Amino acid sequence: MSTQTTPERVLLQGSEACVRGALAAGCRFYAGYPITPATEIMELMSRMLPKAGGVFIQMEDEIASLGATIGASLGGMKAMTATSGPGFSLMQEHISFAAMAEVPCVIVNVMRGGPSTGLPTRPMQGDVMQARWGAHGDHPMLVVAPSSAYEFFDLTVKAFNLAERYRSPVIVLADEIVAHTRESVVLPPMEEIEIEDRPRPTVPPEWYSPYRDPGTGIPPMAAFGEGYRFHVTGLMHDINGYPTERQDETQELMMRLFNKISKDFHLLQWYDSYYDEGAEITVIAYGSVARSALKAVKMARDKGLPVSLVKLKMLWPFMRRTVMRYLESSRKVIVPEMNMGQLSREVKRVNQGKCEVLTLNKIDGEMITPSEILAKVEEALA
Amino acid sequence: MKQTPHLIHRYLRSSKRFPHVWCPGCGIGILLGALVRAIDEGGYSKDDIMLVSGIGCSGRLPVYLDFNTLHTTHGRALTFATGIKLAKPHLKVIVVMGDGDASSIGGNHLIHAARRNIDITTIIVNNQIYGMTGGQASPTTPFGLTTASSPYGHLEHPFDISKLVEAAGAVFVARSTVYHTKALDGLIGRALKKKGFSVVEVMSPCVTHFGKMTGMSSPVDMMRWQKDNAVPFEKAREMSTEELQNKIVTGVLVDIEKPTFHEEHARIWREVK
Numbered sequence: 153m154s155t156q157t158t159p160e161r162v163l164l165q166g167s168e169a170c171v172r173g174a175l176a177a178g179c180r181f182y183a184g185y186p187i188t189p190a191t192e193i194m195e196l197m198s199r200m201l202p203k204a205g206g207v208f209i210q211m212e213d214e215i216a217s218l219g220a221t222i223g224a225s226l227g228g229m230k231a232m233t234a235t236s237g238p239g240f241s242l243m244q245e246h247i248s249f250a251a252m253a254e255v256p257c258v259i260v261n262v263m264r265g266g267p268s269t270g271l272p273t274r275p276m277q278g279d280v281m282q283a284r285w286g287a288h289g290d291h292p293m294l295v296v297a298p299s300s301a302y303e304f305f306d307l308t309v310k311a312f313n314l315a316e317r318y319r320s321p322v323i324v325l326a327d328e329i330v331a332h333t334r335e336s337v338v339l340p341p342m343e344e345i346e347i348e349d350r351p352r353p354t355v356p357p358e359w360y361s362p363y364r365d366p367g368t369g370i371p372p373m374a375a376f377g378e379g380y381r382f383h384v385t386g387l388m389h390d391i392n393g394y395p396t397e398r399q400d401e402t403q404e405l406m407m408r409l410f411n412k413i414s415k416d417f418h419l420l421q422w423y424d425s426y427y428d429e430g431a432e433i434t435v436i437a438y439g440s441v442a443r444s445a446l447k448a449v450k451m452a453r454d455k456g457l458p459v460s461l462v463k464l465k466m467l468w469p470f471m472r473r474t475v476m477r478y479l480e481s482s483r484k485v486i487v488p489e490m491n492m493g494q495l496s497r498e499v500k501r502v503n504q505g506k507c508e509v510l511t512l513n514k515i516d517g518e519m520i521t522p523s524e525i526l527a528k529v530e531e532a533l534a
Numbered sequence: 535m536k537q538t539p540h541l542i543h544r545y546l547r548s549s550k551r552f553p554h555v556w557c558p559g560c561g562i563g564i565l566l567g568a569l570v571r572a573i574d575e576g577g578y579s580k581d582d583i584m585l586v587s588g589i590g591c592s593g594r595l596p597v598y599l600d601f602n603t604l605h606t607t608h609g610r611a612l613t614f615a616t617g618i619k620l621a622k623p624h625l626k627v628i629v630v631m632g633d634g635d636a637s638s639i640g641g642n643h644l645i646h647a648a649r650r651n652i653d654i655t656t657i658i659v660n661n662q663i664y665g666m667t668g669g670q671a672s673p674t675t676p677f678g679l680t681t682a683s684s685p686y687g688h689l690e691h692p693f694d695i696s697k698l699v700e701a702a703g704a705v706f707v708a709r710s711t712v713y714h715t716k717a718l719d720g721l722i723g724r725a726l727k728k729k730g731f732s733v734v735e736v737m738s739p740c741v742t743h744f745g746k747m748t749g750m751s752s753p754v755d756m757m758r759w760q761k762d763n764a765v766p767f768e769k770a771r772e773m774s775t776e777e778l779q780n781k782i783v784t785g786v787l788v789d790i791e792k793p794t795f796h797e798e799h800a801r802i803w804r805e806v807k
Contacts, residue, residue: 181621202802207620209795212646216613219606219643223617226604227625231617249607376602377622379581383597385605394550394597395605 160339166331167192169301170260170324171200173308174232176345179258180206181231183220185213185239188272189328190262193234214239218246222255226384228375230312234260237279238269241286247321248287249386251409254363254371256315256350258308260324262331263439265517274517275328277439280494283323284468290406292413294322295468296422298330299442302337307465310422313348318413319370325467327490329440329519353380363405364391369412413469421474422466427453431460433532434482436475436499438464441488441520448525459529470498479506484532488512488520508532538567545570545580547600555594559745559753561712561738562659566595568715569628569657572722584625586615588635590666591740592659595630609640612647615654623796626726627653633660634672637693641673648702648731653794655725655732658695661740669743676780681747699733700788706732707788712739713760714784721786730794737782 164172170193174182182197184190194210201208207224211217217233224231235243240261250257265271266278279286283295294314298304304326311322353360353372362382363371374380383393388405390396413420427449437445442463452459462478464471479485479499485507487496496511503509512528514520556562573583583601587593589608596603602625606614611629619627636644636658647654663681664670670683674692681688696709706728710718718736725732739745739756750756760782767785770778 181617183617202799202806205803207799209616209620211613211616212642215610216616216643216646219610219613220617220620223604223614223619224621225617226614227618227621229621231621245607246610375622376584376604376618377582377625381580381600381602383603383605385597386607387605392549395594 157341157343159341162337162339163334164301164337165192165334166298166301166304166326167262168196169305169337170234170308170326170331171196172339173305174258174312175200175204176342177309177312178230178347178349179232179312180204181221181224181229182206182233183209183211183217183224183231184233185211185217185235187214187236187239189264189331190234190236190260192331193260193262214242215246218243218257218259221257222246222250225255225257226376228378230256230316232258232260234262236262236264236272237266240279240282244287248289248291250321251287251291251293252289252386253384254319254373254409255321256319257321258311258315258324259321260308260326263325263327271517273328275440275490275519276515276517277327277441277490277494279325280467280491283325292410293468294318294320294413295325296322296465297325297438297467298465299439299463300330301333301335303465304330305337305339309345309347313346316348316350317370319350319373320413325439327439357381361391362393363389365408369408369415417469417473420466420469421471423471423474424463424465426461426463428460430458431481432458432483433460433486433529434478435459435461435486435488435525435529436464436478437461437488438467438495441490444520444522445488445525447522448529451522451526452529457529457533464495467495470502472502475499475502479503482507484508484510486510486512486525486528486532488525488528490514490520541570541574545574545600546598550598554598556591557742559739559741559756560591561661561736562592562595564712564715565657565659565718565736565738566598568712568718568722570599571719572726575719575723576726578626578726582624582626584615584618584622584627585630586611586618586627587630588632588640590632590635590664592630592632592635609635609638610643611635612640612643612654612656616647616652619652619654620796620799627655628726629654629656631656631658632665633658633662633674633695634664637673637695637698644699645702648699648704648733650795651703651705651730651792653730653796655728655734657722658733658735659738660695660735661738661744662692663740663744663747665740665743669747679747682743696733696735696787703731703792704733704788705730705790705792706786707735708733708786709735709737709782709784711737711760711764711782711784713757714764717784724786728789730792
């Protein structure tokens with residue numbers, strides 16, 4: 153595990169970078185079930201966690217994996233699981249529980265070709281909407297999307313920070329290309345990595361109400377087994393965690409679940425932009441497609457074409473204010489995706505007729521190439 | 535029983551709004567009493583008891599008790615409990631589930647927790663029916679019984695939960711009825727002391743649904759049924775299959791030793807350090 157004090161250049165697979173990020177963030181519990189193309193994360197965890205004093209357990213299925221992850225988090229550990237499409241579908245019930253009971257946890261979904269068993273070893277981006285809306289009931293979601301091994305490291309650290317800060321499940325939505333590509337990564341020294349921990353109660357146990365809003369929208373979280381005896385349930389609950397059907401208590405809890413994240417929308421605009429200067433066309437991309445898009449935009453600029461790229465690193469909550477700026481400044485926007493148009497629906501929703509939104513969709517199990525995006529750019533400028 | 539007021543004040547949550555959710559004549563209240571007495575008798579600190587439940591009538595049990603309490607999802611209580619036990623090994627983790635909860639939707643988790651020998655005590659409240667949803671057939675509903683979801687008679691054969699967890703590897707398996715309260719207190723106490731995955735299957739009357747469908751319309755009828763039909767394991771060994779029809783075999787079925795998951799994990803820690 154990384155304890156270095158100077159930047160370290162290493163050759164890492166995306167999955168390996170994810171595991172390093174998790175350990176750097178303080179993850180000490182992993183429960184999982186084998187599934188292509190996310191199995192490498194589990195195998196690395198099984199080797200590295202015991203050495204770090206952590207706990208690895210292979211569960212009987214993905215439902216159990218997230219159940220154990222939530223249990224460990226309630227026991228005070230930073231915990232995660234990783235899976236791919238079919239397993240991610242199974243986890244939805246417990247993602248909903250974690251949202252309701254406000255249990256910090258990180259779920260990595262390495263997207264593969266779907267629907268169903270689909271193309272286990274090939275990339276698609278078919279789970280963008282499932283990541284947002286897959287779990288039952290109305291609640292906000294936090295979803296980040298890495299496009300490189302470095303970002304897989306960085307966004308896994310940040311996913312833990314978000315989970316701890318907001319007491320929420322956080323999904324790292326990677327894809328097969330990002331997880332399996334081996335590339336050179338410069339890891340920051342440990343002391344430069346910002347680590348956040350969940351708010352803990354400062355009152356004695358007899359004064360503790362596990363779901364009382366301290367004013368921030370995020371109640372301090374005690375761990376089970378440390379003298380604070382409290383109740384946690386997936387039922388609608390009052391500030392003591394006890395089941396309630398009262399309208400006022402239901403309304404208060406639901407609004408707090410939404411507001412604790414929406415109050416910070418301005419802090420959750422995570423993106424990189426390239427070649428903004430004088431751009432008439434903007435490409436909006438995420439995940440491995442953003443790599444092809446960057447190459448395409450470079451090629452276009454070499455030809456003197458006025459094109460920029462916005463790479464989204466946070467997918468949900470959707471970065472309305474960032475995307476809006478580009479919709480207002482561009483003549484046309486292109487959204488390339490390895491699905492039939494999931495994030496582009498959000499771009500169109502925010503667009504409200506400001507500019508023309510074009511899509512480039514590919515669902516044959518192969519990556520979108522730079523030349524395909526460049527061709528779309530040239531077509532848009534013609 | 536004269537200590538009951540003391541136990542109520544010590545172990546029931548004064549901050550929890552009553553009345554409770556269970557029907558008159560339900561056996562879960564008796565189980566709650568037995569659990570409290572076993573914990574008190576065992577001398578455990580309230581801070582060290584972790585009570586986890588799934589969904590259904592039995593899922594509502596933990597909230598009334600002043601321990602660390604967690605009400606999880608349907609069938610998955612053991613998965614949460616596994617995570618908690620590994621994060622906080624000092625906790626005495628107890629899981630309460632119903633028969634549908636434990637052996638239908640949670641059947642996979644039940645057999646794997648037993649196989650893994652995770653140090654958890656599991657209490658399965660078996661009322662042979664889905665009570666909370668209105669009396670549908672469960673995996674322990676007798677063959678042929680008319681229920682809300684088997685109006686022409688149940689076409690399937692019931693699980694023997696105790697034998698199921700024995701086969702899956704549980705190190706302690708016992709069965710009792712809520713009528714045999716003294717025995718139940720003792721069996722829960724023994725299960726709590728056992729290191730590894732221990733199971734107590736508790737036959738519990740659901741007057742509202744199972745009673746109605748079997749012609750036992752009052753709590754007294756159901757208690758009498760438990761009283762008259764319970765047979766100890768030792769005696770059952772000498773009885774024929776025909777004689778055991780509709781009997782409730784009670785007592786300790788399994789009591790063996792095996793390394794627990796946590797002990798093995800601790801060994802890995804020492805070896806890789």
